[in-house]
Amino acid sequence: MSLPIALALVAALIAIFAVIAAFATYTRLRTVERAVFSADTARLADDTRTVPPELRPRTGERATLVLLLESGCPTCAVAIDALAGRDRPGMRSVAVFAAEASVDTYGTPSTVERVASPDLWQFLYEGYAPCLYVVGADGRITDRRFLYTDTDVPALIDTFVSATETLGSVHAV
Structure with a gap:
């Protein structure tokens, strides 16, 4: 050779x-x-903590959609616009910001409550924002999804809403 x-x-x-x-x-x-x-990661499987009362559904509501936002990210703007896009009876929509200065970054949609609280933001933050959480009637986080630039946020919200309407739990999503 x-x-x-x-x-x-x-x-x-x-x-x-x-x-x-x-x-x-x-x-x-x-x-x-x-x-x-995955929505079924260990954090959700063994996390028995409940969210603070500020994020829980109110009386008569079946769930709260909580959007964790950072100021200045383009995906955050798309996400809050999708969340504010329409009224969802029986669902509460809350946007959580880390600082008061960030609250007015994305306009003022009336259908989304805005909360500026470093403590709430830190409680939910898992190393990435934006993130959409579903808080059940018992105050537990039943599902969450990280939102990326290619995420179809309106479709994801519709999936969460329809799952809580028909099954009472978003684990079936």
Whole structure:
């Protein structure tokens, strides 16, 4: 066997190994992403804490949609517009901001209550905002989704609303 053929075989073996390693890494990252970003993650499975009274549904309401926002993010603007898009009987809509100065960042939709509280914001914050939470009648977080630029926020809200209307629980989503 000549030197050029031997080098070509070694290069081919290295390329095959690199492709296998890249595929294995991609597969592992997708598995981790599904586990971490799933609505049924460990935080929700063993989290028995209830949200503070400011975020709970009021008497006669079945759930609260809570939107955790940061000031200045374009996804946050889309999310609050979608949340304010229409009235949802039996559902309360609340936007939580970390600072009072951020409250007026996204206009003033009348259908969304705005709360500026660093404590509430920190209570809900999981390392990423914006995030949409559903708080059940018992005050527990029953579902949550991180919102990305490609998230269809109106469809997600409709899914949450229809799940709480028909089943009383958004775990069936």
